Amino acid sequence: MSQVVSPSRRQFIKTFALGTAFSRLLGKPWVASVLADIQPAGAGNIGKFSIRLSDFPALLEEGGSVRLSVNPIGFDEFPIGNFWPIIINRGVGDQFFVLDSEGTHASCIVAAYDRFFNLMGCPCHGSLYDIDGTVISPGEGGSPDQAPLRRFNYSFDGVETLTIEVPGLGYTVRGTTVETGTGPRFRLIFPTFPEVAYEVHSRSSVNVAWTPINFAFTATGPANQTVLIGTDQTRSVYVPRTAQTGFYAVAIRLLDLT
Secondary structure (H helix, E strand, O other): OOOOOOOOOOOEEEEEEEEEEEEEEOOOOEEEEEOOOEEEEOOOOEEEEEEEHHHHHHHHOOOOOOEEOOOEEEEOOOOOOOOOOOOEEEEOOOOOEEEOEOOOOOOOOOOOOOOOEEEEEOOOOEEEEOOOEEEEOOOOOOOOOOOOEEEOOEOOOOOEEEEEEEEEEOOOOOOEEEOOOOOOEEEEEEOOOOOOOEEEEEEEOOOOEEEOOOEEEOOOOOOOEOOOEEEOEEEEEEEEOOOOOOEEEEEEEOOOOO
C-alpha cells in the first residue's frame, strides 16, 4: 500500500464525509445521505462537501485565502493523485471565489491569494491571477489569451457554512453484514481515488456526533486500522458490530496546503 508523503507544513486538518451512511434497525438496512450529496455529472460524480469558516480564520476576512486538497502535492508542483487543490478566496462581504488551482498555462499548482500583492502566482512559469481567477499576466511562454482558472460552484448560508461542488469527487458506499467466528462485522465497499486518505466514522444515532473508528482490511483481521490510502480501485473495510443499531460513513481527509 502506498503511503502519503507529507512535508511538515502540510498537515491533515479536517475530515469530511462524502458518500453514504448505513445503519441496521431490527435487521433491516437503512440508507441515507450524510454530509454530502452524490449527483451524476457526465462521466463522473459531483461531490459536495462543506467547511465551517471558523475552522479557517483566513476566510473570515476580506482577501483571505486557503488551499485545500484531498491528495498531497509533489515538490514538482503537481498533485500526487487525481485532484488539484481548491483555492477559496474571500471577496467583499459574502462573496467567495472557489477556484481550481490547476494553472492554465502548464497545469502547475497555483498558490493561494496574496493580499499584500493582490494576486495568485504560478511557481513554474510566473503566470499571475487575480482574486477571481482571471489572468493578470500569462507568464513565461504563456499566451495573451490564456484562460482563467476554472471556477467551482458553491453555496454559502450567510453565516458559517460554505458548501463546494467538486466534479469527479463523488462516490457511493455499499454496506452489508458479515458473520465471522469472532462475531458480526459490517463491510463497507466503496471506490477509492489514488493517494486519497479515507477514514470510517460512526455514530449511534442521528443526534450524536460522528466519531472516527478503527477497522480491519479483512473480515477476520484485527480491527486496528485508522486510515486507508486509495489506489484507484474499489476497496472494502470491516468494522465490528458492537450494537444492534448505528450509522457508518466513509470520510475523506482534507489537506490544508495554504
